[in-house]
Amino acid sequence: MDYRPGPDxxxxxxxxxxxACSVRIGIGLTDAEPGSVQGLYLVVPDLEAARAEPMERGVEVGEIRHKAPLDA
Structure with missing residues (x-):
């Protein structure tokens, strides 16, 4: 969907x-500064493939970081 009812x-x-899940991006959705999002999770069945695809298109992507339980 690409919906633009006005310039703002x-x-x-x-x-x-x-x-069954979507991502929404746009203008006027939030007043947060671009690039200010922290703590965003992307849940996918194949993490390496999900990371490789944007990299193949020239997008800078950080390293994969695995979280471990506190008692590990």
Whole structure:
């Protein structure tokens, strides 16, 4: 979906094929500064493939960080 009712609001909804979940990006959705999001989780069945795809398109992607339980 790409919906833009005016110059100050636009929403683009991205839904991966077969997914029951979407990501929304746009203008006027939040007043947060671009790049200020922290603690965002991306849950995928194949982490290496999900990381490799944007990298193949020239996107800078950080290293994979695995979380361990406190008692590990």
């Amino acid at each position: 609001f636009r929403v683009v909804q991205l839904t991966p094929p077969g997914s």
